[in-house]
Amino acid sequence: MNIGSVIKYYRTKNNLTQQHLAEGICSISHLSKIESNTYIPHESTSEALLAKMGVQWNKELAKYNLLQTRLGRFIDCALYYDLENMRMQYGQLTLENDYLQSTDLINQYELFKFRFYIAENDLAKAERQRVMLERLSGSFTAPENWLYRFFLSLHYSMSEKTETALKLLENLDQGIQSIPQKFEGEYYYQKARLLILRGQYELSAHFTQLAVQFYQIHHNYIRLLHAQLLLAINYTRRNLLMQASSIYEVLKRNSYLTGQHKLYKQTLYNYAELLKQTRNFAQARELLEELRADKEIGPYLSKAVLVSSIEIALETEKDPEPDLADLKKLIREDEEGYFKIYATYFEKRIFSQPDLLAYSEEIMFPFFRKYGYINERIKVAFELAAHYQKEKNWEKALFFSSFNEWTGGEII
Amino acid sequence: MKSGKKLTLALLAAGFVGAAAFTVSAEPVQQEDLVIASGSEIQEFEQRAPTILPPI
Numbered sequence: 001m002n003i004g005s006v007i008k009y010y011r012t013k014n015n016l017t018q019q020h021l022a023e024g025i026c027s028i029s030h031l032s033k034i035e036s037n038t039y040i041p042h043e044s045t046s047e048a049l050l051a052k053m054g055v056q057w058n059k060e061l062a063k064y065n066l067l068q069t070r071l072g073r074f075i076d077c078a079l080y081y082d083l084e085n086m087r088m089q090y091g092q093l094t095l096e097n098d099y100l101q102s103t104d105l106i107n108q109y110e111l112f113k114f115r116f117y118i119a120e121n122d123l124a125k126a127e128r129q130r131v132m133l134e135r136l137s138g139s140f141t142a143p144e145n146w147l148y149r150f151f152l153s154l155h156y157s158m159s160e161k162t163e164t165a166l167k168l169l170e171n172l173d174q175g176i177q178s179i180p181q182k183f184e185g186e187y188y189y190q191k192a193r194l195l196i197l198r199g200q201y202e203l204s205a206h207f208t209q210l211a212v213q214f215y216q217i218h219h220n221y222i223r224l225l226h227a228q229l230l231l232a233i234n235y236t237r238r239n240l241l242m243q244a245s246s247i248y249e250v251l252k253r254n255s256y257l258t259g260q261h262k263l264y265k266q267t268l269y270n271y272a273e274l275l276k277q278t279r280n281f282a283q284a285r286e287l288l289e290e291l292r293a294d295k296e297i298g299p300y301l302s303k304a305v306l307v308s309s310i311e312i313a314l315e316t317e318k319d320p321e322p323d324l325a326d327l328k329k330l331i332r333e334d335e336e337g338y339f340k341i342y343a344t345y346f347e348k349r350i351f352s353q354p355d356l357l358a359y360s361e362e363i364m365f366p367f368f369r370k371y372g373y374i375n376e377r378i379k380v381a382f383e384l385a386a387h388y389q390k391e392k393n394w395e396k397a398l399f400f401s402s403f404n405e406w407t408g409g410e411i412i
Numbered sequence: 413m414k415s416g417k418k419l420t421l422a423l424l425a426a427g428f429v430g431a432a433a434f435t436v437s438a439e440p441v442q443q444e445d446l447v448i449a450s451g452s453e454i455q456e457f458e459q460r461a462p463t464i465l466p467p468i
Contacts, residue, residue: 081467118468119467119468154468157468158468190468193465193466193468196463196465197465225466226466226467227466229465229466230465230466233463233465237463263466266464266466269464270463270464273461273463300464301464304461304462304464305461307460307461307462308461311460311461338462342460345460346460
């Protein structure tokens with residue numbers, strides 16, 4: 001703890017000038033050096049300076065230690081995904097904001113706040129915090145710098161910049177850098193999560209297993225459920241359907257029993273994906289119906305459920321129009337994104353097949369490419385390649401087939 | 413014994429019972445076959461709905 005910063009904090013708080021405080025104790029230039037932490041004062045000098053402002057050093061130390069413990073708890077909440085408690089800790093810490101700013105805990109404090117805004121999915125606050133941390137980054141210690149880049153990667157992950165996020169993560173366990181022990185599981189989990197988005201399932205499974213082991217050893221049950229969901233999605237994508245199905249059953253039960261309502265709904269939704277793949281449409285529909293009956297699933301999941309229901313309707317030759325109409329109602333006029341793209345895709349598929357190909361090539365493919373939807377890009381490219389192959393338009397067939405790999409044909 | 417027969421017997425002795433599966437086709441490769449190398453991305457069901465990942 002820097003005593004100079006504490007003296008400066010209380011002097012400013014008491015509206016004292018350096019001249020006023022130093023009077024009778026030391027010279028002004030001496031005090032100035034103490035306050036900027038370039039000089040460590042003799043015990044009697046610091047005690048006299050603090051006593052003049054009615055501050056007791058022992059109490060200060062106790063306060064410092066308490067805040068350090070609180071900061072530890074704050075970040076533990078993020079690691080254990082205890083958001084409610086994290087909000088409470090955040091509230092308490094902000095009451096001590098000014099004091100924290102005067103201590104060497106400030107870097108940790110600002111870094112953990114960054115993680116908090118990411119966990120809260122608050123893009124605007126996270127972005128402001130990123131700009132602020134960039135200014136502070138010159139004063140980071142090596143572990144703080146590791147954390148900064150790790151959280152930065154999560155920030156990119158949150159803004160769907162998968163490639164940038166992964167590149168940052170990949171640099172974090174190379175060379176002399178090691179992962180801080182506390183963050184090991186978190187590092188594996190986040191890496192596995194991003195690798196799924198990139199379509200590197202085998203590698204992702206490896207990191208998910210590491211995360212699962214870490215969470216089990218550290219009794220981190222909620223994160224364990226999250227890692228298991230990643231694993232189930234991974235197995236589904238790799239057609240390891242028996243394994244995926246048994247994980248989903250466990251997840252369904254445990255997320256329900258632990259009151260993780262959001263996770264429970266996500267599990268049902270993803271489980272339906274697996275059931276569709278095995279053409280078990282009746283059961284898939286049952287899970288989706290349970291979600292549709294829930295009034296609190298939020299706009300994103302509502303739209304995803306409708307897209308999923310439309311797919312089932314098309315596969316089982318039922319009328320998809322009511323679901324499509326519901327989906328269009330949920331999509332805002334000005335919305336440009338995944339669901340708008342798919343609503344139009346299904347509309348064309350149902351009502352005007354000839355337009356579908358042009359739409360895939362001119363709108364969908366560039367959209368997925370621009371916004372880094374790797375899997376979707378591969379899917380559309382594959383269909384277009386197959387089409388142009390049939391038409392014997394080899395140039396285009398070759399162009400689109402080059403996207404049929406995990407990099408999506410992009411040079412990274 | 414012809415050398416071809418000797419080789420087959422040697423392969424069988426070494427446990428390469430399935431060696432016959434490695435046949436070489438003399439037919440020319442069609443251009444269509446070259447365009448799309450594998451169907452590894454094709455699944456039985458073409459999923460369009462997004463996968464929802466657990467939180468960051």
